[in-house]
Amino acid sequence: MARSYDLVIVGGGPAGLTAGLYASRGGLRTLLLERMGTGGQAATTHLIENYPGFPQGIGGAELAELMADQAKRFGLELEYAEVAGIDKTGDYFLANTTVNTSYPAKAVIIAAGARPKKLGVPGEEKLTGAGVSYCATCDGAFFKDREVVVVGGGNTALEEALYLTRFAGKVTVVHRRDSLRAAKILQDRAFQNPRIRFEWDSIVKRITGERLVEGVLLSNVKTGEEKTVPASGVFVAVGHIPNSDFIRGLVTLDEAGYVLVNQRMETDCPGVFAAGDICQKRFRQVITAAADGAAAAHFAQEWLALHQQK
Numbered sequence: 097m098a099r100s101y102d103l104v105i106v107g108g109g110p111a112g113l114t115a116g117l118y119a120s121r122g123g124l125r126t127l128l129l130e131r132m133g134t135g136g137q138a139a140t141t142h143l144i145e146n147y148p149g150f151p152q153g154i155g156g157a158e159l160a161e162l163m164a165d166q167a168k169r170f171g172l173e174l175e176y177a178e179v180a181g182i183d184k185t186g187d188y189f190l191a192n193t194t195v196n197t198s199y200p201a202k203a204v205i206i207a208a209g210a211r212p213k214k215l216g217v218p219g220e221e222k223l224t225g226a227g228v229s230y231c232a233t234c235d236g237a238f239f240k241d242r243e244v245v246v247v248g249g250g251n252t253a254l255e256e257a258l259y260l261t262r263f264a265g266k267v268t269v270v271h272r273r274d275s276l277r278a279a280k281i282l283q284d285r286a287f288q289n290p291r292i293r294f295e296w297d298s299i300v301k302r303i304t305g306e307r308l309v310e311g312v313l314l315s316n317v318k319t320g321e322e323k324t325v326p327a328s329g330v331f332v333a334v335g336h337i338p339n340s341d342f343i344r345g346l347v348t349l350d351e352a353g354y355v356l357v358n359q360r361m362e363t364d365c366p367g368v369f370a371a372g373d374i375c376q377k378r379f380r381q382v383i384t385a386a387a388d389g390a391a392a393a394h395f396a397q398e399w400l401a402l403h404q405q406k
Contacts, residue, residue: 100200101127103396104191106179107207107339109136110163110382111372114389115205115396116174117167122397126171127199129191131178135160136209137336137373138382142233142259147382156233159382179208181342182368189367202403203396206343206355206363206370207389210336215247219303220332227309227329232256239329241265245312247300248333249273254282256333261291268325270295272317295325303330338374350376361392367403369396
């Protein structure tokens with residue numbers, strides 16, 4: 097068994113990194129466990145324009161690196177490992193990883209974020225990595241001067257579409273409604289961009305192609321009319337699924353799998369807190385995730401101080 101900690105944080109996105117900063121700076125012996133790379137969804141964003149302190153914007157990966165460096169400066173320990181489950185034994189929680197290592201801690205912050213939701217249509221799984229993508233920043237450069245489709249109508253979908261105009265010759269945004277949910281500033285930019293067009297009231301029925309994406313079959317939800325839009329790439333941006341499977345039974349989740357917390361970021365399991373996109377909330381941004389992380393660390397420190405007095 098590994099050394100014990102005051103606090104283990106699961107997830108290295110903005111919520112987890114901020115929690116790590118506040119907890120370490122507050123004197124807690126803190127370990128952050130991240131399964132891939134720090135930054136979470138933010139790290140895949142080409143340019144973040146609405147995080148305070150960066151008038152010209154900042155790349156998501158760069159912001160994540162700065163956050164990690166700042167937290168490590170105050171003593172945060174960072175390990176790359178996937179947490180398979182969390183058990184309670186005596187006064188300690190055990191964060192059990194997929195490589196059979198267990199990290200004991202007196203308190204836990206769950207900041208595991210969420211993953212992109214899939215369309216669930218024929219051709220999607222088969223052509224993932226062969227033209228189907230969930231990250232324009234990761235894969236956009238592969239589609240220089242080609243036609244691509246973005247599926248979705250929220251902020252992420254329009255951010256993906258706008259980014260893709262750096263490379264693609266034409267970007268078609270497919271949305272199941274006749275109006276967008278995205279912020280007005282993003283809508284204005286998209287409507288004014290000559291490389292972006294829209295397919296309204298439409299859903300994807302099939303992604304076509306044998307070895308590579310060749311197009312998408314669309315169906316109009318109002319008329320039932322179907323048509324094929326040629327495309328070399330399909331970028332899916334229709335929401336997220338919380339990464340909460342590993343804590344089912346430990347804390348209460350809502351019907352969608354998001355963690356329920358109070359204003360102190362406490363779950364219904366004493367000593368377990370949650371922060372960021374894994375929580376049930378209506379507004380998910382880098383700044384709200386960071387705020388959650390700061391609050392979770394603060395109240396975890398309060399809980400630990402009270403718990404140790406007993």
